[in-house]
Amino acid sequence: MSGDPENPEHPERAAVTALADDFLAGLREWLSIPSIGTDPAHHPDVARSARWLADALRRDGWSDVRVWDTGPALPAVYACRPAADPDAPVVLVYGHHDVQPVDPVEAWAHPPFEPTLVGEELFGRGASDDKGQVAMHLLGVKAHLAATGATHPAVTVKLFVEGEEESGSPHLTRLLDEHRDDLAADLVVFTDTPLYARDAPTVCTGQRGVYGAEVVFTGGASDVHSGRAGGGVPNPATAIARLVAALHDDRGRVRLRDFYTDVVEPTEAERADYAALPFDEGGWLADSGGARATAGEEGWSTLERVWVRPTAEVNGIHGGYTGPGLKTIVPASASVKLSFRLVPDQRPERVAEALREFVADHTPPGLRAEVIPCGDGAPPYAVDVAHPAVGAVRDAVETAFDRPVRFSRTGGSGPAALLHGALGVPVVYLGATLPDDRIHAPDERVVVPLLLRGAEAAAHLWRTLPERLS
Amino acid sequence: MSGDPENPEHPERAAVTALADDFLAGLREWLSIPSIGTDPAHHPDVARSARWLADALRRDGWSDVRVWDTGPALPAVYACRPAADPDAPVVLVYGHHDVQPVDPVEAWAHPPFEPTLVGEELFGRGASDDKGQVAMHLLGVKAHLAATGATHPAVTVKLFVEGEEESGSPHLTRLLDEHRDDLAADLVVFTDTPLYARDAPTVCTGQRGVYGAEVVFTGGASDVHSGRAGGGVPNPATAIARLVAALHDDRGRVRLRDFYTDVVEPTEAERADYAALPFDEGGWLADSGGARATAGEEGWSTLERVWVRPTAEVNGIHGGYTGPGLKTIVPASASVKLSFRLVPDQRPERVAEALREFVADHTPPGLRAEVIPCGDGAPPYAVDVAHPAVGAVRDAVETAFDRPVRFSRTGGSGPAALLHGALGVPVVYLGATLPDDRIHAPDERVVVPLLLRGAEAAAHLWRTLPERLS
Numbered sequence: 001m002s003g004d005p006e007n008p009e010h011p012e013r014a015a016v017t018a019l020a021d022d023f024l025a026g027l028r029e030w031l032s033i034p035s036i037g038t039d040p041a042h043h044p045d046v047a048r049s050a051r052w053l054a055d056a057l058r059r060d061g062w063s064d065v066r067v068w069d070t071g072p073a074l075p076a077v078y079a080c081r082p083a084a085d086p087d088a089p090v091v092l093v094y095g096h097h098d099v100q101p102v103d104p105v106e107a108w109a110h111p112p113f114e115p116t117l118v119g120e121e122l123f124g125r126g127a128s129d130d131k132g133q134v135a136m137h138l139l140g141v142k143a144h145l146a147a148t149g150a151t152h153p154a155v156t157v158k159l160f161v162e163g164e165e166e167s168g169s170p171h172l173t174r175l176l177d178e179h180r181d182d183l184a185a186d187l188v189v190f191t192d193t194p195l196y197a198r199d200a201p202t203v204c205t206g207q208r209g210v211y212g213a214e215v216v217f218t219g220g221a222s223d224v225h226s227g228r229a230g231g232g233v234p235n236p237a238t239a240i241a242r243l244v245a246a247l248h249d250d251r252g253r254v255r256l257r258d259f260y261t262d263v264v265e266p267t268e269a270e271r272a273d274y275a276a277l278p279f280d281e282g283g284w285l286a287d288s289g290g291a292r293a294t295a296g297e298e299g300w301s302t303l304e305r306v307w308v309r310p311t312a313e314v315n316g317i318h319g320g321y322t323g324p325g326l327k328t329i330v331p332a333s334a335s336v337k338l339s340f341r342l343v344p345d346q347r348p349e350r351v352a353e354a355l356r357e358f359v360a361d362h363t364p365p366g367l368r369a370e371v372i373p374c375g376d377g378a379p380p381y382a383v384d385v386a387h388p389a390v391g392a393v394r395d396a397v398e399t400a401f402d403r404p405v406r407f408s409r410t411g412g413s414g415p416a417a418l419l420h421g422a423l424g425v426p427v428v429y430l431g432a433t434l435p436d437d438r439i440h441a442p443d444e445r446v447v448v449p450l451l452l453r454g455a456e457a458a459a460h461l462w463r464t465l466p467e468r469l470s
Numbered sequence: 471m472s473g474d475p476e477n478p479e480h481p482e483r484a485a486v487t488a489l490a491d492d493f494l495a496g497l498r499e500w501l502s503i504p505s506i507g508t509d510p511a512h513h514p515d516v517a518r519s520a521r522w523l524a525d526a527l528r529r530d531g532w533s534d535v536r537v538w539d540t541g542p543a544l545p546a547v548y549a550c551r552p553a554a555d556p557d558a559p560v561v562l563v564y565g566h567h568d569v570q571p572v573d574p575v576e577a578w579a580h581p582p583f584e585p586t587l588v589g590e591e592l593f594g595r596g597a598s599d600d601k602g603q604v605a606m607h608l609l610g611v612k613a614h615l616a617a618t619g620a621t622h623p624a625v626t627v628k629l630f631v632e633g634e635e636e637s638g639s640p641h642l643t644r645l646l647d648e649h650r651d652d653l654a655a656d657l658v659v660f661t662d663t664p665l666y667a668r669d670a671p672t673v674c675t676g677q678r679g680v681y682g683a684e685v686v687f688t689g690g691a692s693d694v695h696s697g698r699a700g701g702g703v704p705n706p707a708t709a710i711a712r713l714v715a716a717l718h719d720d721r722g723r724v725r726l727r728d729f730y731t732d733v734v735e736p737t738e739a740e741r742a743d744y745a746a747l748p749f750d751e752g753g754w755l756a757d758s759g760g761a762r763a764t765a766g767e768e769g770w771s772t773l774e775r776v777w778v779r780p781t782a783e784v785n786g787i788h789g790g791y792t793g794p795g796l797k798t799i800v801p802a803s804a805s806v807k808l809s810f811r812l813v814p815d816q817r818p819e820r821v822a823e824a825l826r827e828f829v830a831d832h833t834p835p836g837l838r839a840e841v842i843p844c845g846d847g848a849p850p851y852a853v854d855v856a857h858p859a860v861g862a863v864r865d866a867v868e869t870a871f872d873r874p875v876r877f878s879r880t881g882g883s884g885p886a887a888l889l890h891g892a893l894g895v896p897v898v899y900l901g902a903t904l905p906d907d908r909i910h911a912p913d914e915r916v917v918v919p920l921l922l923r924g925a926e927a928a929a930h931l932w933r934t935l936p937e938r939l940s
Contacts, residue, residue, distance in 0.1 A: 208697065212796040220760025227678065227882025228905075229758035230811050231781035232772045234765040238714055238784050241806075244707070245715030288699035289802060290690025293836030295704040302702045311701035314708050315799050320786035321807060326682040326844035328809050329785050332759060336711075337791060339798050341700050366763030374796035412697025440695070 010399065012459040015146035016452050019139060023455070024122070024448065026056060027135045028115040030097075031124040037074050037098030037167050046163050049097045050075035053134070053161060060142060062159070068179070073171035074098060074163035078182055081141060081159075084152040089469045091462075092158045092185035094419055094427075095134035095192060096165035099126035100440045107442035120448050127446040128437035133191040134161055136432060136451045140458025153462050158185055165192070168375065169415045176422035186469065187389050188419045188427040189461075193410050194435050198450065200277055201401045202408035203394045204429035205270070206382025208307070209342035210413040211351045212315070212374040215243065215359050216335040217367045223320065223329040230330055234366040237319035237334035243362045244336055247312045252297040254312045254340070256354040262345045266308045270385060273406040274303045287436060307409035311341040337374070341411065348377030381417035382409065383426050392461055392468040393428050400457035430458060480869065482929040485616035486922050489609060493925070494592070494918065496526060497605045500567075501585040501594040507544050507568030507637050516633045519567045520545035523604070523631060530612060532629070538649070543641035544568060544633035548652055551611060551629075554622040559939045561932075562628045562655035564889055564897075565604035565662060566635035569596035570910045577912035590918050597916040598907035603661040604631055606902060606921045610928025623932050628655055635662070638845070639885045646892035656939065657859050658889050658897040659931075663880050664905050668920065670747055671871045672878035673864045674899035675740070676852025678777070679812035680883040681821045682785070682844040685713065685829050686805040687837045693790065693799040700800055704836040707789035707804040713832045714806055717782045722767040724782045724810070726824040732815045736778045740855060743876040744773045757906060777879035781811045807844075811881065818847030851887035852879065853896050862931055862938040863898050870927035900928060 035049035036042035050067045054077050057065045062079040069075035077097065083089075102112040102125055110116040115124035126132070137159070144153055160183060164170060176183060196202040217236040224233065249255055266274075284302065285291055296305040305311075319334025321327035340351050356371050363369040383390055385407055398405045416427045432454025438444045505519035506512035520537045524547050527535045532549040539545035547567065553559075572582040572595055580586040585594035596602070607629070614623055630653060634640060646653060666672040687706040694703065719725055736744075754772065755761055766775035775781075789804025791797035810821050826841050833839040853860055855877055868875045886897045902924025908914045 210697070210798060212798065219762075220755075220758070222759050224759030224761075225882065225910075226781075226783045226785065226809060226811065227680070227880070229776060230783045230809075230881065231766045231775040231779055232764055232881075233755070233758055233761040234763065235784055237787045237806075238718075241711040241714030241784065241787065244711030248708075285690075285703070288690070288703055289692050289694030289800065291694075291699075291703040291836045292689075292838070293704065294702055295834065295836055296701050305701040306699060309701055311696070313696045313700045313798075313800055314705055314711065314790065314804075315696065315797055316790035316792045316801065317707045317711065317804060318788055318792040320784065322786045322788040322805075326807060326809060327785055328680060328682065328783075330759065330783055331786065334784075334787060335792075336707075337796060339696060339700075339796060341696065364765065366761045366765055368762070410697070411700065411702075412695065435698070 011147035012143050012456045015143035015459065016139065016456045019142055019146070020452055023135065023139045027122070027132060030131050030135065031115040031126050032113050034113045035098050035163070036101050037164055038101060043074060046074045046098055050077050050163060053077045053097055056138065057159070060138060068175065073175055076160065076162040076175060078179065079159045081153055081157045083154060083156045088155050088466055089187065090156040090158065090185040091187050091189055091465070092160055092183055092423070093137050093189045093191060095137070095161045096130045096163065097134065097161050098163045098166050099131070100129065100166050104442065109443055121445045122448050123443055123445045125444050127444055128433040129439035129444065130165065130192045132446040132451055133431050133433060136454045137191055137458055139455035141462065143455055144459040144462040147459055148463060155462050155465050157462065158183065165415065169418065172415050172418055173422065176418065183423060185423060185425060187425055188423060190416050190427050190429045191431055192414060193429045193431045194433040194437065195431065195450070196277055196408045198434060198447065201397055201403065202406050203390070203397055204410055204431065205385055205390065205407050206344065206409045207380065207414050207416055208411050209346065209348060209378045209380030209417060210339055211342060211348040211377035212337065212339035213352065213355055214335055214337045214372040214374065215240070216333060216370040216372065217363065218333040219330070219367055220332055223332050226328040226330050233330055234364050235330050236367055237331050239364050239367055240317065240319060240334040240336050243359065244314055244317070246362055254310065256351065256358050258354060259310065259351070262347065262350070263310060264344045267385065270407055271304065274301065274307070274408070276406060277303065277408065279303060306411035308343055310343050310346055313339050315339050342380045344380050344382045346380060348379060378413045378415070379417035381420055381427060383428055387426050388468045389426060389428050389465070392465050393430055396457040396460035396464065399460050400453045430454065430461065432457070481617035482613050482926045485613040485929065486609065486926045489612055489616070490922055493605065493609045497592070497602060498585040500601050500605065501596050502583050504583045505568050505633070506571050507634055508571060513544060516544045516568055520547050520633060523547045523567055526608065527629070530608060538645065543645055546630065546632040546645060548649065549629045551623055551627045553624060553626045558625050558936055559657065560626040560628065560655040561657050561659055561935070562630055562653055562893070563607050563659045563661060565607070565631045566600045566633065567604065567631050568633045568636050569601070570599065570636050574912065579913055591915045592918050593913055593915045595914055597914055598903040599909035599914065600635065600662045602916040602921055603901050603903060606924045607661055607928055609925035611932065613925055614929040614932040617929055618933060625932050625935050627932065628653065635885070639888065642885050642888055643892065646888065653893060655893060655895060657895055658893060660886050660897050660899045661901055662884060663899045663901045664903040664907065665901065665920070666747055666878045668904060668917065671867055671873065672876050673860065673867055674880055674901065675855055675860065675877050676814065676879045677850065677884050677886055678881050679816065679818060679848045679850030679887060680809055681812060681818040681847035682807065682809035683822065683825060684805055684807045684842040684844065685710070686803060686840040686842065687833065688803040689800070689837055690802055693802050696798040696800050703800055704834050705800050706837055707801050709834050709837055710787065710789060710804040710806050713829065714784055714787070716832055724780065726821065726828050728824060729780065729821070732817065732820070733780060734814045737855065740877055741774065744771065744777070744878070746876060747773065747878065749773060776881035778813055780813050780816055783809055785809050812850045814850045814852045816850060818849060848883045848885070849887035851890055851897060853898055857896050858938045859896060859898050859935070862935050863900055866927040866930035866934065869930050870923045900924070900931065902927070
């Protein structure tokens with residue numbers, strides 16, 4: 001990385017450097033709280049994590065710090081840091097303080113809740129996803145104030161840190177609705193996405209949505225011996241396989257009705273940015289489970305396939321006998337779990353409807369079909385890259401990382417679309433973690449110098465945003 | 471059933487009637503021995519069952535009674551009853567005395583090893599499959615002797631009753647080889663197949679073969695998050711589904727290379743016989759697992775599809791996440807267990823080769839394929855219906871059942887082809903059980919009057935066979 005933090009070109013960098021030790025001490029304290037939201041045994045820890053954050057915000061001088069813990073959502077934290085100018089833009093920073101489970105705990109070289117610094121890497125559950133990035137934003141506000149010498153930030157910063165993101169944010173819509181006035185803002189800054197790579201920092205501009213459902217085909221009440229009836233009755237496992245095979249055409253496109261009608265393709269400028277990013281196919285495959293070749297929709301690069309193109313994937317398939325050896329039966333039933341990654345402006349409910357139709361069209365005579373939705377799904381989101389706030393983020397990141405920055409997206413899903421829908425304002429992304437931080441896996445880590453650059457970028461953003469949005 | 475056993479038209483019927491009580495007492499004794507060959511804890515019972523049969527044969531006056539129990543096969547019983555004429559035809563009656571497990575034992579209304587007579591039905595494990603049919607043939611020989619007043623049967627009858635049929639006859643080839651001289655015969659009579667129906671007795675003329683294998687597609691070493699890589703890497707579960715979907719064409723024909731090249735179609739006379747059999751589709755479906763409609767290869771009736779046409783069936787399919795809810799992964803691997811029912815003159819080893827080719831042709835780039843055979847499979851067998859022995863069996867059954875008798879087949883597999891291959895002579899079928907005897911299931915039973923008619927048919931056969939084969 002170019003630039004020398006000991007000889008800063010910007011006061012924001014100097015401020016971050018001066019605050020770095022305190023920042024790290026605080027983050028390590030927070031990471032030692034096992035706030036595993038998906039495990040009820042750890043719900044007291046989620047509450048403790050929320051209190052820790054609220055206390056830290058109060059110490060930092062945030063006003064109106066509140067823990068929303070009256071249920072049914074796990075405790076969320078809200079705080080506000082008003083600008084001096086009541087007409088300054090209002091920004092809502094979104095993050096989460098719940099963390100993933102740690103199984104298999106024996107696979108961790110560094111105990112998950114004893115944060116350990118090894119060189120530039122801080123190991124611990126939540127270091128990257130998402131406590132590290134929330135802490136980065138707290139540091140960003142402090143650095144902004146220190147660099148400008150002001151008592152109030154140039155924009156009103158609101159912070160909203162939920163406790164259920166790893167559980168799929170089941171009560172987020174309700175929280176957004178109940179606290180509509182508190183959360184009102186001109187812009188949402190989403191903390192929970194990575195840079196493309198350490199040597200290629202990027203600004204994320206969108207996430208895919210997702211819709212999932214299980215399809216079950218049932219023949220009779222029981223398996224039947226294939227010597228007796230094989231060849232004479234419909235086989236639910238064969239039928240499930242044919243359904244799955246029919247999901248894509250020869251070009252790798254999904255064959256649900258109107259699946260592509262609402263798809264907004266990326267701009268030529270975005271495609272050019274993606275094409276300009278360094279891409280090591282072998283390394284990408286190794287980080288993607290270890291398959292030996294890429295695959296997917298014709299006419300799109302691998303990054304485009306996973307960032308800006310919708311998909312249909314089999315997450316699981318099951319039917320009949322799966323023990324050792326052979327059992328010559330025609331299974332009574334078979335099922336498949338499907339998930340569809342969605343891109344703007346696809347809507348989960350339209351995909352759900354098209355899937356029901358598709359299943360009905362592919363149910364052979366003699367079998368009964370059932371489509372069991374796995375929740376409502378999550379809509380996709382992408383921000384208009386021409387929005388001035390996006391340009392401001394890009395410039396802030398370029399300044400902090402001392403290099404040109406391109407746009408990227410992420411293939412996963414998150415609540416950005418919900419935030420956009422509830423608050424009616426654009427969502428921009430400012431994170432500084434890496435795709436290989438092992439989030440959701442053993443030995444999650446964060447690269448500390450990147451977090452410091454991210455905090456610096458946030459400080460630049462708060463300084464420059466009023467003018468960019470005016 | 472027409473005919474009155476109290477006023478027999480044939481001395482054979484009178485002889486069977488006179489011997490019926492003794493027959494039933496003996497069979498009940500034998501059925502009380504739990505000779506479950508697949509359960510090592512019951513191997514002493516298999517040995518006890520063999521000794522019981524050997525003792526019964528000696529009491530009946532069979533000569534050269536032997537228990538082959540020197541391993542590795544579970545004990546088999548051999549006996550001979552020579553004709554007076556050294557040039558008389560030699561017939562080998564094949565059956566088995568091992569029985570299926572009884573789980574779930576709580577589902578039995580009648581304890582499996584306490585044979586219970588309710589009206590015409592005798593309940594107990596092995597009543598139908600196959601002790602009942604072996605006992606029927608012992609009775610047939612006694613009735614033949616009683617009816618003819620001779621001390622020796624008109625044909626030399628050899629009996630070979632193995633103890634491993636329910637285990638897939640793993641040592642049958644070895645036994646046939648080791649005892650080639652003892653087992654030499656002009657004709658094999660296979661006891662282990664049913665009549666078509668009580669009101670439609672038939673002569674079975676063949677069984678399908680089977681070949682089974684598991685196909686595994688593997689991508690990487692681990693599942694990968696579908697948000698990260700979904701749409702960009704090959705999905706092994708999708709690939710397995712496409713392989714299965716490609717197994718059949720639109721007409722329901724199997725698409726393995728040369729799959730139908732060796733298939734011998736049934737004669738017009740056989741097809742006419744099958745078409746003339748009463749067929750209640752609803753009842754057949756109810757007895758076949760309960761599917762709501764038949765299915766299968768175009769141009770063939772349901773009975774033809776399950777008797778004389780080869781198939782490809784999915785016995786089990788598995789891959790990825792199959793627990794509750796959604797787990798958005800691209801699975802590391804997926805597998806399918808396939809079995810192919812074969813008809814004459816298909817050969818399992820040629821199907822195995824064609825399957826390997828088919829899998830290679832359907833393995834997408836980036837995935838590794840493995841084909842794991844489940845044993846060598848069993849060849850199909852059908853006897854030439856123009857063979858005089860088949861006509862003799864048909865006439866014997868018509869005489870015993872007082873009605874015209876048609877040909878049938880059975881869709882399951884058995885060692886008839888092995889016997890044919892080792893001994894080089896035709897195999898004919900003479901059984902008198904029913905498809906709904908619940909073999910392999912709780913409350914297995916046999917309909918006693920049918921067994922008595924079967925014994926009578928055997929007695930007619932032994933009397934008439936020398937002339938028919940001359």
